[in-house]
Amino acid sequence: MRIAPLALAATLALPTLAQAADAGPISAARLSADVKVLADSKLAGRSPGGPGEAATLAYIVSQFKAAGLKPAGDKGGWTQAVPLIRFTVAADPKFSLTAGGKTQALAETQQIMAWTQRPTDRVAIENAPLVFVGYGVTAPERGWDDFKGVDLKGKIAVILINDPDFEAQAGEPVAGKFGGKAATYYGRWIYKFEEAARRGALGALIVHETAGAAYPWSTVVASNGESFDVVRPDPAAIHPLLQGWIQRDIAVDLFKAAGLDFEAQKTAARTAGFRPVPLIGASFSAELGVRTARLMSHNVLAQIPGGKRPGESVMFGAHWDAFGIGPADATGDTVRHGAIDDGMGVAGVLEIARAFAHGPRPDRTVVFGVWTAEERGLLGSEYYAQHPTFPLATTAGNLTLDVVQTAGAAHDVVLVGAGQDSLEADLAKAAARQGRSxxxxxxxxxxxxxxxxxxxxxxxxxxxxxxxxxxxxxDLVKGGREAGDRWVNDYTTRCYHQVCDNWSPDWDLTGAAQDIDLLYVVGRDLANSTRWPDWNAASEFKPIRAHTKALRK
Ligand SMILES: [Zn+2]
Known part of the structure; x- marks a missing residue:
């Protein structure tokens, strides 16, 4: 799409920061200036397809252009159109469970939250049988298959949250097989719904338990029956007709009526020999109206073509979207500015792009993806992954910034996903060069x-x-870990996804500049190397990468 130039960009002035030091080529003042524009109320909280999208895209594109980058989007342009679909469950959906000869209506938000991500205007399920499938995991690399070929056609899969290792006791054969308490992809609700669909289930209901889910029932309810997806050629391939959650006490009663003990079944599900258990005499019915709406949003894609091996690439990413307009705060502000989440990440990607543009041409192509609809379920990046400008098999690595701290210089950088892949060692080396860990x-x-x-x-x-x-x-230079924890607590409880996540002249972006410089250094070295980083042996993603090895030299 063509984008009108934006007045905001022209009037950009670097704000003076109370305190901030640059790190390598990464300027704390420019980071602040970019976030100030992105968090501006004129961008209306940057909701995908919303009133602020065009101006947001225009600003990001203007910065890539000014730095001298090349476009990497659709048809030689700067953006990639991302067709989205929004699903809203109409008022008064009906759910009921029959068990032990009795039928019980389930109250939406109190006992069940369920929805569809199939493009339909009505879901009707009548007396579908229920099958308990344990953790609903198929993990060949761990010698694990909870389904054992069970026929789920026309049936509802009842699934435990998290993975089989989460509550394993020492000495159980499963202990450690799924990384202990640490989460794996197999523990995620999205995986469970998709796997149930792949196994042909009509519906999938996850039993909510606060510890395993890592969030309370109220978080499940907060979706308000609204969900998003990218437009897919075959939604039935990964979405059962109905997907959702039930409260734990509903599951306990359901199992009891079928002559089963919920806790005993959970324990049984922690063994590789577990087999699906039909809930005898139980069935589930649902009737709901669904409203669907199509909307078009966009990723921004820019590149610096590689000088020696342009067919190989290294990618940087952050998301431009935030939560749009919401309830007013005490000052009457309704814009959820998304300054730190993820205005800071976008600003970081822009700074890294400028650093590359000013440096010598990298050997490999460097790609910059600024994604839409992260907050709706990682949808912009998902769409790119389905329709990549540069093949994923020859994308050497992806370096992502999502929320960067604004509390000042730190002795360390916190790594999410430690132990997953070999890029971690590169990050450690780069951190050591900064005198950090x-x-x-x-x-x-x-x-x-x-x-x-x-x-x-x-x-x-x-x-x-x-x-x-x-x-x-x-571990902040001023105040140590305690001060760092205080910043995180304050941000997550007060500002995360709220109006309060706004730009401030009082930020100290010294630590942010250091973290962004780290990512720049790791990406630059990778872009000038012939290395192909790999997943560690225990990672659930190693087999997938191995599959594409022949495509890399
Ligand atoms: Zn984010």
């Missing part, structure tokens, strides 16, 4: 590694590094 994300059970845009290409095999400044407190 890596701190692995202390809460891998929160599954942050599966919740940012790098994941769209990671699950297709591209090795990645994710910097996510809110994963844990940094």
């Amino acid at each position: 890596i701190t692995p994300d202390p809460h891998p059970e929160k599954a942050l590694f599966y919740r940012a845009d790098h994941f769209s290409v990671a699950k297709r095999g591209v090795p990645t590094i994710l910097i996510m400044g809110m994963a844990a407190g940094h």
